[in-house]
Each structure stands twice: as structure tokens, then as C-alpha cells.
Amino acid sequence: MIPLTDTEFREIVVYVREKYGIDLRIKRVLVENRLAGLLTKNKYTSFTELFLKMQGDYTGNIEREVLSRLTTNYTFFMREKTHFQYVVGNILPEMPKTALQNGYAAWCAGCATGQECYSLAMSLEEFRRGGGYLPNYSVLATDISQKALKTASVGEFSAEEIDSLPEKYRQRYWKQVSEAKYKISKNIRSNITFVLHNIFDATDQKKIFDSIMCRNVLIYFDSASRNAACEIFYASLKPNGYLLLGHTETILNLKHKFKYVAPAVYKKL
Amino acid sequence: MQPLFLVVDDAIFMRKMLLSILQGAGFIKFVEATNGNEAVEMYVLHRPDIVLLDISMPIKNGLEALTEIIDINPDAKVIMCTAVGKSSSVMAAIEAGAVDFIMKPFDRKKLIGAIGRHVDITENTDANA
Numbered sequence: 001m002i003p004l005t006d007t008e009f010r011e012i013v014v015y016v017r018e019k020y021g022i023d024l025r026i027k028r029v030l031v032e033n034r035l036a037g038l039l040t041k042n043k044y045t046s047f048t049e050l051f052l053k054m055q056g057d058y059t060g061n062i063e064r065e066v067l068s069r070l071t072t073n074y075t076f077f078m079r080e081k082t083h084f085q086y087v088v089g090n091i092l093p094e095m096p097k098t099a100l101q102n103g104y105a106a107w108c109a110g111c112a113t114g115q116e117c118y119s120l121a122m123s124l125e126e127f128r129r130g131g132g133y134l135p136n137y138s139v140l141a142t143d144i145s146q147k148a149l150k151t152a153s154v155g156e157f158s159a160e161e162i163d164s165l166p167e168k169y170r171q172r173y174w175k176q177v178s179e180a181k182y183k184i185s186k187n188i189r190s191n192i193t194f195v196l197h198n199i200f201d202a203t204d205q206k207k208i209f210d211s212i213m214c215r216n217v218l219i220y221f222d223s224a225s226r227n228a229a230c231e232i233f234y235a236s237l238k239p240n241g242y243l244l245l246g247h248t249e250t251i252l253n254l255k256h257k258f259k260y261v262a263p264a265v266y267k268k269l
Numbered sequence: 270m271q272p273l274f275l276v277v278d279d280a281i282f283m284r285k286m287l288l289s290i291l292q293g294a295g296f297i298k299f300v301e302a303t304n305g306n307e308a309v310e311m312y313v314l315h316r317p318d319i320v321l322l323d324i325s326m327p328i329k330n331g332l333e334a335l336t337e338i339i340d341i342n343p344d345a346k347v348i349m350c351t352a353v354g355k356s357s358s359v360m361a362a363i364e365a366g367a368v369d370f371i372m373k374p375f376d377r378k379k380l381i382g383a384i385g386r387h388v389d390i391t392e393n394t395d396a397n398a
Contacts, residue, residue: 105374138376140286190377195289197282206280206325208352208373 002039004032008047015051016070024070034069064219067248075115077165080215083244084123086265088132091211091242092124097133099210104137107209107236109199110217111141114152115161120213121188122165122173140209142197153194155184199229207238215264216246223254230256237268272318272388273298277308277334278350279326283373287321287350290377305329309337312345318388320347322367324358332362339366346387350375 012031013024024031035050042062044050054062078084092104104124108117117139128134143149162170162182174182199214212233218226230251233243243258243266245251251258251266258266274291276299278284284301291299300315302308306329308322320338324331331349338345349362349370359370369383 102372103376107374136376138374140374193286193289193293193375193377195282195285197285201281206283206352206373 001032001036002044002046004028004035004047008051011051012047016067027070031070035066038065038069064248067219075112075216077115077162078119079115080247080264081119082263083213083215083265084119086244086262087120087211087242088123088127090262092127092132092134095210095240100133101135104134104211105209106137106139107212108139108141109212109214109233111143111152111194112145112148114141114155114194115157116213116215117141117152117192118155118173118184118188121191122169125173125188126169137191139192140195141192142195142199144196144198146196149194149196155189156181157184158182199232200225207236207241209236209241210238211242211244212237213244215244216249218245218249218251226251227254227256230254230258234258234268239268241268242266243268271296271298272384273300273315275300275302275308275311275315275317275320275322277302277305277311277321277326277331278323279303280323283323283350286375287380290375290380293377294381305331305334305337308334309341312338313341316342318346319384320345321350321371322347323350324362325352332358332365335362335365335367348383348387 009028009031016024035047038044039047039050042050042053044053050062050066054066057063092100095104106120108120111117121137121139124134124137141152143152156177158180159182162174170182173185173188175185177183199217214229214233218229221229234257237243242261245264245266247264249264252260257269259269261267274296276284276287278287288299300311300317302311304326308320308331309329311317312320322331322335335347335349338347343366345366347367349359349367350373351359351370352373362370368387371380371383
């Protein structure tokens, strides 16, 4: 296997962290192993060559593949936090109070082990604490992996995993249950429903969600499947609802009725 | 004794969500229907303790199914499930005999609260936990 030098590893860590907020500093083995296949596939002779090709690739395809390989089954709290900020800073304030009276309804499609839906719920709680109008909210979190969903549903994470959260979040929403484990608060947990579900299982969606987060999921789909997913999301959102995708994903080249409003944020009109 | 639920919605997604919340609250007995016709058939067949009935469905909508169920059993406990902005349908359903309504997507506390108002759930579930 082609070795990953210290300099190359540092370059990748800095690049990925600055651009996507993903911290790979303690993931050297993961980086080396997961990108090795890409080197072989493209006949690159070094990680430096991969890095240069990626930066010079105007299509963004190499970068997407690199990200895909580096982030599969890898998620963390407040990942791509601008989205959580967008929900509480833009979406909620612009919603009429009459609409919020019945609560804010969100769907996390492809919730994996739960970090995303808990991050969203904590952000919503903070919004309320800050005086924002939000009588109640409910988050539907779905995934196709029973194992991931089980982890998400239990809501227990290691100290290292919640370490990236602000101190006030750790104190307000987490309870230490053993030397190495923390559990999400009952209040947060009670607002989230976990369901084993494949996005494509149901095409009969109804307009019930104010926002849908489906981040770093579409990158694994082909164009036809991404189109199908977009249609399902569109049908599931209320008018003026929002779709939030991963920052490495785009649906601009697909046929859909969403309006682009911010990086990786789309609105149903 | 565990109450038997009849969960009626044409969207499998919504049925899954309801079942997940109900199972999480300790309920274990369910039957399902995907439209108003099936709902009436399943009601006659199983005589559930409580019906969670969607309003907007193909073939026969929830209001039509509700009317037939109430004709069969005037004491039927039917909770209507509705999306925001359907207040006129909710009023019509209450007038037609529905005992309660809940908004989609389902808020766990409100759903269990509504169920608790109409069937005894104190002994056999952790719904009040």
C-alpha cells in the first residue's frame, strides 16, 4: 500500500477541516485505508498526486469521492453546523406564529446513529431558551440500518463524542450514566421518533414537515435515485418547507421544483 | 388488558411512525388499514378499542369511514389524524362522532395523551412513564 506521509496527512486534515468542519486528526488509519483504494483505482502514485488532482478537478467529482470515502459511517454532533444555525436563525424566525402553534416538524432522513437529530433538537431547545417562539417540536428520524437506529434510539454516547459540543449543551442536555457514557436528556429524547425506513419505500408522502435534513446520503445515490428522493422530499414538505442537504451534495443538476436559498439549502415554493 | 389499535393511513410512512410511538409507549396490539373501505372492514372484523384514522385518503376518506364506523358502533373511540390547515375537516369529524384529533406528524406526548383520555392505559403500558 502506498504510504501516507506526515505532511500529506496534515494537508488532508487541514483541508477537510477548513472546508467541511470534519475533524480527522485522530483518524490517520481511516484516512490511509479509505483513500488507498482511490489511489489504486485512479493509478495515482502518491497521496500528494491525489490531492493535486482533486484540487484541479473542476467537476468536483474527485473531492466528492474523497469525502464519501472519508465520511461513510462517520458522523458527529453539530456536523456542518451552519445548517442548525440556519434552522434557528432563518427558518423559525420567518415562520408565522400561527404555523408554529402546532409545532415545528422535522424529518432527519438517514439519521445514522442519531448525532444529527440530537443536534437539531438541542438547537431547537436553545432557540426556545433564547426566547424564540416554539411551543413544541417533533423530529422524525429514519434510517435503513437497524443497528444504527438502535444506537440512535438508546441515545448514549462516549465522552469523546459529546466533547465537541459546547459546555452549556453538555450540561443542559446530557447526563453521565457511567464512567465513559453520557445519555441524552429525556426531554430531548421524547421529541424524537425513530423509525426503520428506506426513503424509497414510500412515494405516498403527505405535506407534513417544515424541514427535512438528508445530509450526506444522496451522494451514495445515482442520478435517477436522487431525482426520486427529491420528489419524495418535495411531496413531504409543507409549502415553504426546507430541504437541507450535505454541503458536498447538490441537486442543481436535477429536475426538481425546489428553489436554492443558501448553500445546500432548498425551499419548496 | 392491552387495548387493540386500528391504525388507518394510506401512507405506510405515517403508519410506521404511529406504530413506533405506540410500541415505544408499551402498546403491542395493532391492526392496520390503508383506506376508508379497509378501515370499516377491519373495524367490523376486529372491533378495536381505539381507531387512529387519517382524514385524507383515497377510495374512501376518513370522514366517510368515520360515519360508517359510528353507524356500526356509536361508542366507537375514533381519533382523527390530520395535517395542519384542515380545521374544517376536524370540526366535521368531531360533529360526526370522533372523540379527539391529533396533528401530523405525531407528537408523542400529545398522541399518548389523547389515547389516555379515551382508553385506560394505566396498567399495561409505560405510556405514563
